[in-house]
Amino acid sequence: MGFLPLIVAVAGFIFLWGIVNYHSLKTRKKEVEEAAELVYRYAALRQNIIIQLSNIEGNDTSLSTLLQRIVQSFQSVDKNTTTASELVSSGQQLSQQIDNLPDQLGKHKIYQSSIEQLQKADFAYRIAANRYSLKLQQYLDLVTKSPSKLVASLFGFSGKDIQLPEEEVVAS
Numbered sequence: 001m002g003f004l005p006l007i008v009a010v011a012g013f014i015f016l017w018g019i020v021n022y023h024s025l026k027t028r029k030k031e032v033e034e035a036a037e038l039v040y041r042y043a044a045l046r047q048n049i050i051i052q053l054s055n056i057e058g059n060d061t062s063l064s065t066l067l068q069r070i071v072q073s074f075q076s077v078d079k080n081t082t083t084a085s086e087l088v089s090s091g092q093q094l095s096q097q098i099d100n101l102p103d104q105l106g107k108h109k110i111y112q113s114s115i116e117q118l119q120k121a122d123f124a125y126r127i128a129a130n131r132y133s134l135k136l137q138q139y140l141d142l143v144t145k146s147p148s149k150l151v152a153s154l155f156g157f158s159g160k161d162i163q164l165p166e167e168e169v170v171a172s
Contacts, residue, residue, distance in 0.1 A: 039084045049114060050118065
């Protein structure tokens with residue numbers, strides 16, 4: 001009878017550790033989903049502003065073709081067809097094109113307010129993409145490292161359905 005209280009205490013400790021670990025996994029996964037939602041929202045906002053820019057009538061055909069080329073390079077923002085990681089990876093190229101737009105469009109007053117909105121939306125997108133990458137890395141670290149890996153496999157948490165973006169996103 002001397003070992004029974006010891007066994008019960010150890011089992012209780014393991015049970016409490018499992019509950020805390022499960023809650024941590026659930027919280028991290030929710031943070032990743034919320035960060036992905038922000039990436040989708042700001043990517044859509046950014047694309048809508050670029051579409052508005054391309055619909056502004058101007059005299060310069062080179063600007064129109066530049067904007068049309070940017071519009072054609074859009075990645076789908078549909079949550080059902082595009083993962084947030086794919087959106088972050090492809091969004092870097094669009095951010096570089098957006099960085100070049102003020103130099104080319106800044107001379108035209110009709111584009112000025114839209115460019116400012118686009119720059120703000122792009123900055124918010126970059127912050128959201130960085131947050132998503134950070135939260136995703138934290139979640140994957142928790143899921144793939146022992147002893148949390150045991151609880152993650154018992155309750156169906158995995159890193160296989162979530163992928164890191166191919167390149168790191170750096171807010172500038």
